[in-house]
Amino acid sequence: MVRGSVGVIFGETGTFEFKVMVLDSSKVYRGAYVKVWHDASSDEKDHTWVLGQVMAIKRSSDSFSIEEAMKGQRTDKSDDRIVAEVMIIGSRDENGMLRSPVIPFSPGSPIFAADEGLTRAVLGLTGNEMDIGLLEGTNIKVQLSVNSLVQKHCSILAKTGSGKSYTASVLLEELLDQNIPLLIIDPHSEYSSLKVPGEGNEEDFSRFGVTPKGYGSKITVYTPASKSLNPDADELFRLNGMNLTVKDLTSIFPDNFSTTHTGILYEAIQKVRAEMETYTIEDLIFEVGNDKSKAKWNVISVLEQIRDTGILSPNPTSIEQLFQKGKASVIDFKGVTPELQSMIVASLCTSLFEERKLNRIPPGMLVVEEAHNYAPEKGFSKTTSTDILRTIASEGRKFGLGMMVISQRPARIDKNVLSQCGTQVIMKVTNPNDLKAISKGLEGVTSYVEEELMRLPPGVAMLVSNEIERPVLVDIRIRKSKHGGESVNVLKAARTVTPPPPVMSVENHETSRPAPVRRPMPELHPTVSGPDSDMMIDIPVVDIPEPASNITPPPKRQPSRQPRAEDGSEGGGKLFKKLFGANR
Ligand SMILES: Nc1ncnc2c1ncn2[C@@H]1O[C@H](COP(=O)(O)OP(=O)(O)O)[C@@H](O)[C@H]1O
Numbered sequence: 001m002v003r004g005s006v007g008v009i010f011g012e013t014g015t016f017e018f019k020v021m022v023l024d025s026s027k028v029y030r031g032a033y034v035k036v037w038h039d040a041s042s043d044e045k046d047h048t049w050v051l052g053q054v055m056a057i058k059r060s061s062d063s064f065s066i067e068e069a070m071k072g073q074r075t076d077k078s079d080d081r082i083v084a085e086v087m088i089i090g091s092r093d094e095n096g097m098l099r100s101p102v103i104p105f106s107p108g109s110p111i112f113a114a115d116e117g118l119t120r121a122v123l124g125l126t127g128n129e130m131d132i133g134l135l136e137g138t139n140i141k142v143q144l145s146v147n148s149l150v151q152k153h154c155s156i157l158a159k160t161g162s163g164k165s166y167t168a169s170v171l172l173e174e175l176l177d178q179n180i181p182l183l184i185i186d187p188h189s190e191y192s193s194l195k196v197p198g199e200g201n202e203e204d205f206s207r208f209g210v211t212p213k214g215y216g217s218k219i220t221v222y223t224p225a226s227k228s229l230n231p232d233a234d235e236l237f238r239l240n241g242m243n244l245t246v247k248d249l250t251s252i253f254p255d256n257f258s259t260t261h262t263g264i265l266y267e268a269i270q271k272v273r274a275e276m277e278t279y280t281i282e283d284l285i286f287e288v289g290n291d292k293s294k295a296k297w298n299v300i301s302v303l304e305q306i307r308d309t310g311i312l313s314p315n316p317t318s319i320e321q322l323f324q325k326g327k328a329s330v331i332d333f334k335g336v337t338p339e340l341q342s343m344i345v346a347s348l349c350t351s352l353f354e355e356r357k358l359n360r361i362p363p364g365m366l367v368v369e370e371a372h373n374y375a376p377e378k379g380f381s382k383t384t385s386t387d388i389l390r391t392i393a394s395e396g397r398k399f400g401l402g403m404m405v406i407s408q409r410p411a412r413i414d415k416n417v418l419s420q421c422g423t424q425v426i427m428k429v430t431n432p433n434d435l436k437a438i439s440k441g442l443e444g445v446t447s448y449v450e451e452e453l454m455r456l457p458p459g460v461a462m463l464v465s466n467e468i469e470r471p472v473l474v475d476i477r478i479r480k481s482k483h484g485g486e487s488v489n490v491l492k493a494a495r496t497v498t499p500p501p502p503v504m505s506v507e508n509h510e511t512s513r514p515a516p517v518r519r520p521m522p523e524l525h526p527t528v529s530g531p532d533s534d535m536m537i538d539i540p541v542v543d544i545p546e547p548a549s550n551i552t553p554p555p556k557r558q559p560s561r562q563p564r565a566e567d568g569s570e571g572g573g574k575l576f577k578k579l580f581g582a583n584r
């Protein structure tokens, strides 16, 4: 036995695989990296260390037969034979190219545990900026390159509770450490916890070589609802409500305007523009009210409901404010209905892409949690935000706008979006459709990879990237900041006395310019903070009082009336139900 060797090659060997009689079973296990000196070629310059990986391992005994087993348990196991199947990955030549041997290995050659240098070099783990964890079963750090991750996009896929948000946060921490601007679409209020230093035992932190850290000064949480609905938010998020054009309105709310409606709107906007330098949606409502057609009531109704979402403001949140070096802006969708979320994502991402193209904001990354809701695959549902997310996926890299797509339903995300991701971090997946969707999008994925994905333990991810030679398993490091996606303890909640729902008051934060009369945004689909999108609970609708008297209507004009779509035709009624789910 050669010193340090952990096994010996035997039997028939090939250039892609060989079998090994295992001598040290603590070093040879499924997934372990091993090396073998290849000197079968007569040309000495081909002699080199070759990296391989143990794909399967079997143990048997010649002396213990079925007859022996019938007699009872066996005590002496010393003559067990352990045989491993090793797949050859290859070696790097002097130009850094990966090469596979062309001549089979010699039976009798010793194999050794692979060293860090060879493993890194052959696998192509050459990034050195983002520390995401350890190569499974080793102490070798897995580091990614910021440029590759951001520019070529990245997806994080796994079933619920497998660690997607956790892993995403690990990547976000690393990106924040590198001062990359981040815009995070957060449907479950999970990412504000990036502010708080993590908790955990010291051993885990030291195993990964990190220390607890909060990113408080770098994170701003925005709410598109209100501070009373989302008291943890730092700022309100608002879209521009001034001087809206037909295009603005129809692109944010595409399904709500027919051609007739668009015509009426167009005419009204022309008239308002002729009279005023700046106008609000209230002015538009007034002007549409002067139209002679009956169809105007539908337009008015839709406009009123858009106004009533409260999302439009004369002081919109600027993209420049949201997307800054060293900052992460979290758009926390707590208390916002799915339809309004999609509209906000559509509008926000359109501006983000435009501003980036004009170089008004620095390169950075857009992070979309529960991406299947904002860019669903055809046939599942249709949302306003799909088109822009598809555009960013296909064109973002040209402009240095990266996208991180996170989802528990890979089969339900738009294929065009998923296929553009150069880095995939995949954790446990068991749904056959999702497995199929993942393997379709990955080159060279074998049935071995699918098998592996079904069995991944918590905290372990498969990393697939253009930069590395083959998928590797990564033991994702502990978070520096606190994890916010803890699941809801249903039993504990049931045993606790619930405080009354928050009072939904109208907030008027835009004091510098005339504010439109706004009704509070009813919270009809309050989301429970947690990792699971299925975790929505229905809370009875609270009666909302009319706006308090401290709200000033626009001084220039008063809306002519408050029309309702009484004829029950299409238009506002539907949108209102879509947005708020019930009547006021
Ligand atoms: N790498 C990890 N290290 C330690 N714990 C983890 C890791 N990944 C996930 N977890 C644990 O698993 C739970 C679920 O993770 P989470 O990211 O919220 O799931 P998902 O977003 O996929 O639904 C978390 O509460 C966290 O404690």
Ligand SMILES: [Mg+2]
Residues within 6 Å of the ligand: 164, 165, 166, 485, 530, 531, 532
């Ligand atoms: Mg999650």
